[in-house]
Amino acid sequence: MPRKPDEYAVHLLISGGHREEVRFNTVQDFQKWYSGELIAKSDSEDFINIPIKNIQGEYMVVRPTSVLAIRVEPVFLGSVERF
Structure with a gap:
């Protein structure tokens, strides 16, 4: 049975070499x-x-044209599953 991710980390590569994670x-x-x-x-x-x-109280704004790449990564916060 596959595990279900607790959340998804989205890594944004922005023009100029900046990287952000949401x-x-x-x-x-x-x-x-x-x-x-x-x-x-x-x-x-x-x-x-x-x-x-x-x-x-914090937010981020970006110009859509400056987003060059997106990587979506599943994040598992729990401990190792035991059967």
Whole structure:
């Protein structure tokens, strides 16, 4: 039985060599943000919000045209499963 990730770390490679990591609770949350914000405005120079999980009062904005690559990594927080 496959394990279910506790959250997903999304690594963004931004032009100029900057790297940022944001986390989403589910891959569906990431897909919703990705298709609704990033892809929908991919040619725009206007800033879009990137949700930052677990950091109260802090936010990040980025220009969609500056995002060069995205890596999505499942994160398992629990201990090793025992059968």
